[in-house]
Amino acid sequence: MSESLVRSALNDKLKEMLSEVNNFHLNSSITCLEILKAVIAKKRENDVIILSKGHSAPAFYVILSELGLLSEEDLKSFANLDGLPSHVIRGLPFIEVSSGSLGQGLSVANGIALASKLEGEEKNVYVILGDGELDEGQIWEAAMTSSHYKLDNVIAIVDRNFKQLTGKTEEIMSKEPLGEKWKSFGWEVFEVENKAEKILELLFELDKVKGKPKVIIAKWE
């Protein structure tokens, strides 16, 4: 991981990028930056990343630009007709599935993970979920599927920023006790501060856990 991926510099870049588009999903992108940094640093060549909370696309683009996969010009083109799409779409670097509609990423991750087990491949599927996104019932359908099939190659990371579109998560639709919920669905649960180095350290730890899917609840202070 490049030294330049420091919190403040990336934040500034994000803010600059989104200042012209009315701060489009700025908060959700800021809180996703550290998670994306960690996951991209951990990702092996054939691992898959699914950005289920597709509206954090700006954070993803900023990271891609730091990695040299997008230019400054590309970033400026955000949400322009011929520019970077406002939500991630299939075909962008690292992006296997278009998102924008919440609640589907974990199911897609399960499908890829099941296919990979069928082939006997070593492949981790990282899926980044928003905490607001957990309101979608499909997330819990998929959470059951992951644990039913003992998909230890599925690693979900919840961006626990305590905010969703129109307010605080616990006021809109309470999530707590969130860890207990995942645990009761058969998942191995880890809670961590939303900092890239801490998440990254945990991601390496998770490789040792076998036989069940794993979720990291990354808490924004």
Place this chain on the structure above:
Amino acid sequence: MIESFREAFGRALVEIGKENENVVVLDADVKGSTKTIYFEKAFPDRFFQIGISEQDLISTAAGFAIAGKIPIASAFAAFMMRAWEQIRNTVARDNLNVKIVTTHSGFSDFMDGSSHQCLEDIALMRVLPNMKVLVPADAYATKVLLKRMVESEGPFYMRLGRDYTVKVYDGEELEIGKAEILREGEDVFLIACGFMVSVALEVAEKLKDLSVGVADFHTIKPLDENTLLKIAKKANLIVTLEEHSIFGGLGGAVAEVLSERMPKRVIRIGTTEFGKSSRDYLALLDLYGLSADKIAKRVAEAVEGF
């Protein structure tokens, strides 16, 4: 001869599974009813039970397709529609190689009533970019079109009834996107899909005083416009027959094309209501005006009053 759509589907799946190791089947806890259970018995490793959760089923199938498999996602038609947004936003938008096969469509789940009778799915699927829509007429067509579908790239929706189909085909080659003219006619042309193809043949037999043609438009999308225009050129009246709403299904597709390219009178025969429970499939079809007798009467009156 009476055959069953779902039996044909289940058996054909096993044949396809032998030929193509990439095929996987996903079920929403209806394997005994859809007959995907035959595939599970033959290939337990390639059968995935997702439970009673059609939305998760479709998005999981999308994951399999991304990983290079050919997933066949199967459930009852009415309940698969609760995953329409997943089909739209993930499968169709990304043009993924997911094959959706639903059974118990139309009135074919007669006993279960309106909740189970799916009369909207053709319209819902037809409107999606990239999605192709197939409605086989009998057990044989189910088997042949299923194979063709698995061999073709991209998202497909195949709509099947439950049981009870009258044999239409006897070993013919069928191609996706090519309608079959089963009987020529000049006064009236009946354009049908699914079980209504066999009913259309029966209607043509009843209307002995008229020259009645019958065509099977098993591919609703892409619609075989060339064959449709040829039919419209020679026939005075076009009648569409489907076990589906007259809004947005086969009748809608035919009327759209003809109104732009060769304006012609089209009578759409189908439904405008929700269904009802019935102990008898054919009695239910008759109640909604979809029996051969009622269709023949309606067509004869239309020709007279033309």
